[in-house]
Amino acid sequence: MRVKLSALHAAIDFDYTPEELVTKLGDVGIEIESTESTAATFKDVFVARVMHTALHPTHHRLQLVDLDLGPRGTTSVCTAATNVREGDIIPVVIPGGRTADGMDIATRMFGTVESFGMLCSWKELGLDGDLLSSEEKEGILHLGSGAIVGSLFEEAWPIGDTAFEVSVTPDRGDALSVLGLARWIEVLKARDADQPFDMGDIKLPLPSTLPHARNDGDLAVTINDQSLCSSYIGVLVQDVASGPSSHAFRTQLYQLCVRPVSRIVDMTNLCLKQYGQPTHAFDYDRLQEHRIIVRTSLPGETIVTLDGVVRSLEPGTLVIADAAVPVAVAGVMGGLTSSVTAATTRIVFEIAHFDPRAVAHASRHLGIKSDAAYLYERGTDPGLTVSAVPSVLSALVREQCLGSYVSCVASAGIPVPAKPPLSLDLDRVNGYLGSNLDAADMQRLFGYEGITSSITGTTLSVTPPSFRGDLTSWPEYVEEIVRMEGYNEFPSHTPNLVLRRGSESPLKALCKRLRQILVGIGLVESCTVSFVRESTVTAMGLPPAPLLLNPLTVDWDALRPTMAVGLAGAAVRNLSRGREGFASFEIGKTFSVRDQSFDEETRLGILLTGKWQDANWTTPAASTSIFVLKGIIESVLRDLHVSCNVVSSDSAILETGASVLVSSETMALGTLGILRHDVGALLGLERDTFYAEFSVDALLKSIPAIGFKEFSRFPSIRRDIAVLVDSSMTAGQVQAILTEHGGPLLKKIVVFDSFQGDSLPTGKKSVGFSMEFASPDRTLLGDEVDVLVSSVEAALATRVGGILRRTRV
Amino acid sequence: MPSTIDEIRTALETRLTATRDAQDVRNAQIEYLGKKGTVTALLKQISGVAEDQRRQFGEQVNALKQWAAQAIEQKLSDLSSKAHRYDIDFSLPGQLMPAGKKHILTQVEEEVESVFLSMGFDIEEGPEIEQEYYNFEALNIPADHPARDMQDTFYLAPGMLLRTHTSPIQVRTMKRENPPIRMIATGRCYRRDAIDASHTPVFTQVEGLVVDKGITFADLKGVLQEFVRGVFGSSTNVKLLPSFFPFVEPGAETAISCPICGGKGCPTCKNSGWIEMGGSGMVHQNVLQEVGYDTSIYQGFAFGWGIERIAMIKYGIRDIRMFYDNDLDFLGQF
C-alpha cells in the first residue's frame, strides 16, 4: 500500500521524521519497503485564471492567453495547448522561473507577440503521473475551482511530500489504511510517552452514530445470516450528478495515492484508502423492489460481474441480492446489472462488515482479486468504521455536490456487540516468554495498543478494540506484550535440554558419504532444478513424468524422472563457455507417477563428457570414457563394500550395446553407459557423453556389515599371463576361469591389457592378466605358484581354447 | 662377449648415477649380483667358455663383479652419508590432482546440519511431493486464508503439491513422535515465484523445531544465537523483529548483525547493520493441537531459513540463480 506523509499528518499529529517513522513502524511489525521524497523542483509557478483567449495573428497554431494572477496582476502568454478556455484555473511559470524538468523561462517573442511565461502540464510540474486522471494528463493541467488564483502552485498542490510503500503481513489488515497507520502511530506515541492509547488523538472524523438513520420503505435491508455479515448500511443518494471531483478533493486523493476517476469512484476509493472500509455503489433504480438482501447463493444462481464475466456461483456463496437475483458477490465484486451508469440518478452506497473467510472463499473460488476482497479477507473493523464511514460518505456527497443525500438505511446489528474479554494467566505468559513481567507491566503494555484490561490476582482480563480482529487467543496477546516491550528486550537463553546425540537417517548419511567419495575422485557436484519439459521426457523415451497443473513456464512443466536432463544442462552451459569437458554428479529426488499416484526416489546421476582434467607438463589431459565412468562406479561400490556385477541391458537413454545394469549381490543398483546420441543432441550435447544413474535407496540396502577378515602377512608372488581367445569372449568370462582354477591362494587378478588387431589373427583378441598369489600362513615358493599357473593355463586351453601368448615372472 | 660385459657395466653405471633411491640400488644389487642376477649368470657361463678364452673372460667377469659390488656399496654409502644437492625448479606446477568439489549449497547445508547435530538436534526428512494437509492445513493455513498468498504453490493434483517449505516435516515428525522434539529438517522446496536475482522456483530450506515442557521465547533466541555464531562466526548477533507466519505466535523475523561489515553498515545490509534471514516464533497452539499434543503441558519454538540466503550472505553472492547454473567458475570458488 502506498501512502504519503502528508496524509498521515492529516490524520494524526506526530514529530517523527520519515526515517524515524520507518524504523519505529518496523519495530512494531509494519514494514515500510521503500520511501520516496518529492520536493518542488520548479520555481515561480503560479495559479492563474484564464481571462481571455484569442488566436495568434500570424502563428495559427498558437493561442494568446490573458491571465489573471490575482494580487500579482495580469499577464499574457502564447501557448500551443488546445485545452485552455476562458475561466480555466491553470498553472503558469513566469519569466525568471524554471520548470521541474529544468527549463529556465524568459520572456519570448512569437512573431510580433511577446509571451510572458509558459502554461504548464503535469510534466513541467514533475507530478506523479500514476496519481493523475487521464484528463489531468492531457495538455495543460486544470486545477478546478477551489485553487486560489495568484497563489504559488506548491501551495495549491501537495508537492513536497514523502511517499511510503507499506508492506503488511496477512494479520495486519488493521494497518491497511491511513486510519490504521495513524492508530499505529498513536501506539508509538503512547509507548514513547508511556501514556495509554487515545483514539481522541486521531484527527480523521469518526462519528459513532449514523446520520438520519431510518428504514422507511425507500430501501429495505435484510441480513439473513448475521454470522456472515454483522452489519450492513445503505446510504441513499438521489438527483445524482456525476462529474470530476473538486480541486481540493483531488489534491487529497493525491496525498492518499489514489488516482481520481469520477466523484462516485473517488468517494468509494477515499473510504477504502482512508478508513480501510470497502464500499460499493448500486444503481438504486436497478434493484428489484428496492431491496437489499444479504444471503447465501442458491443452487444454479449466476451473476454477471462488473468485468462482464458470467459467473456461476457455488451454492452458499455470500451475495447481495435484490428481491430477485444476486446483484453482487459480497465483498468481492459488484454485478453489472445493478451497476451505476451514465443514466443513474439514484445511488445506494453499501457499507458493510462481511466475514473474512466468506469473502476469501468466494474471491478464491471465483478467481477474482479486488481491493475490497483484499481488505475484507484480512479483516475490516466491524465497529467504529462501519458506523463512521456512512457519515463521512454523506458529508462527501454534500461537499462534492454528488446529489441530494437522503438517508442511511441500516440493518439490524448496529451497533456491533463487543467481543467478550479473554483471561490471561500471568504465569503462563511469563512461562511462555521466559520473562518476569508483573500484571501491571502487562496492563501498561496493553494500554499502549488500546487493549483494555483488568487485573484479578494473577489473571488479566483483556478486551481488544474492534479494529483488532486478529486478537482471538492468548498467544496473540503474548505477541502484543512482546511487540510493545520490544522483541529484543527479552532475554536470550539456551534451553535446558537433556544431553543427547543428534541423529540423521542412514539415507542422509549415505548421501553425504557418496558426495565425499565422488568429490575425492574428482567430480564436481551440481544442483539443478527439479523441473523438466514434458516433451523432452517423451522424446527421450522415458515413462511419463508427473506434470504440474500450474507450471511457471512450458520448459518446466514436469518433474524430473531422471537426473540426466539437469546434468546435461549444466554440461551444455559449461561447454558453451569454452570448457573442454564436464564431469559432474548430482544427488537428489527423481519423480514418477502411476495411476495418479506420485512417487519420489533419491538418485545419484553422474555425467561425463570430454576432458575432465586439464593437461600440464607432468601429465596429459585426462579424457573421460566409458571405462572412466565404470571405474568411478567401481570405486564408489568398493568404498561402500558393495559388489559390482554388470550385465548388458537396454536402457531408454543409453546406446544399445553400450549400456549395462549394475547390481549388488541382492538387487539392481543402476545403469551406466554411453548416452544415446539422439538424446544427447536433444539436450544440446554434441559429443560422446557417459552417463550413470543409481538408486541411493538400493545402494543403502546393499551395503553389508563389515567385519575383519584375516589377510596374508607374507610376501606375495605375481605372475602375468596373456592369453589369445575368440573376440566374442569377454574378459570377465576368461577371468572366471582364472578364479576357478587359481585355487585359494590366488588373491587378486588385474587385467593389465586387452586388445585385438595388429599382429593378432582375425577373430581373436589378447587379454593380459596379472595374478597375485599369497598364503595366509607362510611364504609361498615360486615353484608351487608355477604349478598353480600351469593348471590355470591348462584350463584356459581346454575350456576356451586359449592360446598362451606369454608368461612373465 | 666383451661387448656384453661393457654393456652391463654401462647399464649399471647409468642406473646408479640416475637413482637417489636406496631401494632401487638394492633392487639393482639383486638384479645384477643376486642368485639369478645378470653378473651371476655370466659367472656361471665361465666354465662353458672355450679354453683359450676362458681365462680372459673369467678375469673380465670377475672384474665386473668386483666393480659392480663396489659401485653398489659406494652408492649405498653415498646415499646414507652424503647430502646430495638437488636442483629442482619449484616454479613448475605439480602434477594435477582430481579437483572435485561439493556444491556450495551442500557445503552450507552440511555446515548448518553439523551445528545442529552438535546441539543434539535430529535431522528429519520428508517428501517433496506433499499433501496439501501437511503443507498448509496442519500448519494453521486454512484454504481461504490470505497467508496462502505468501506462498505461491505448484500443484500436481487436487490436494497434492510441491512442498512450499520444510515445515510439513515438523507436522510429520510430531505426529510420529511424542515430545521432547528437537529436530531440524533440510531440503528442497518449491514456490511459483517469478525468477529474479533473489527468487528461484526451487530453493533449499532449513527448518528447526523444539517442543518440550517449558520451552520459551527466550530459548528460541538463545538457540538461534548459537546457530548463527556456528555458521557466521562467534561475533554475530541475533535480533528479532515482529512478523507473521501462520504456524507461530508470537512470530518473528530474524535478523543477524551484518557479517560483512560487522554491523557498521554496508550495501549488503542496506546500511542498517542488520540482515533479515528468515522466520521464527513460538509454535502456534493450533499446530500443536492438530498433532495431538497437550498444549497445557508442551510448548515450543520453530524457525525456517533459506540455505541459499545463508550462502549468499556468508559469501557475498548477489544472484540466487547462480546456485542452479552450475558454472564451474562459480562452483570452484567455495
Ligand SMILES: [Zn+2]
Ligand atoms: Zn553490512
